[in-house]
Amino acid sequence: MNAxxxxxxxxxxxxxxxxxxxxxxxxxxxxxxxxxxxxxPKGEIGRLLQLAFELDHNGLSSLLDPLRKR
Structure with missing residues (x-):
């Protein structure tokens, strides 16, 4: 994963x-x-979907809240 x-x-x-x-x-x-x-899917979209799944599955979606406020 890239930051x-x-x-x-x-x-x-x-x-x-x-x-x-x-x-x-x-x-x-x-x-x-x-x-x-x-x-x-292959490529960037697939990588992002996989990351979103991992965050959601592990209950970590709130980590994105500070980024939404930018």
Whole structure:
């Protein structure tokens, strides 16, 4: 993980799918869990989705709150 990835979670929007246009940090846990089961996409989006899943799954999503206020 790159430290800049945390900032990208609160600024990058989901580019496709049911939640297209929603910030990656705001994606629901069940959607992230679906990717964890089925496979994350390749590239930056996949890396960010995997990080968002790990934060959500481990109850650490509040770590992003200070970054949202920037």
């Amino acid at each position: 800049d990835d945390l900032l990208l979670l609160v600024t990058r929007q989901m580019p496709f799918g049911k939640y297209q246009g929603r910030l990656i940090a705001d994606l629901p846990g069940h959607y992230l869990a679906w990717f964890a089961r089925e496979g994350f």
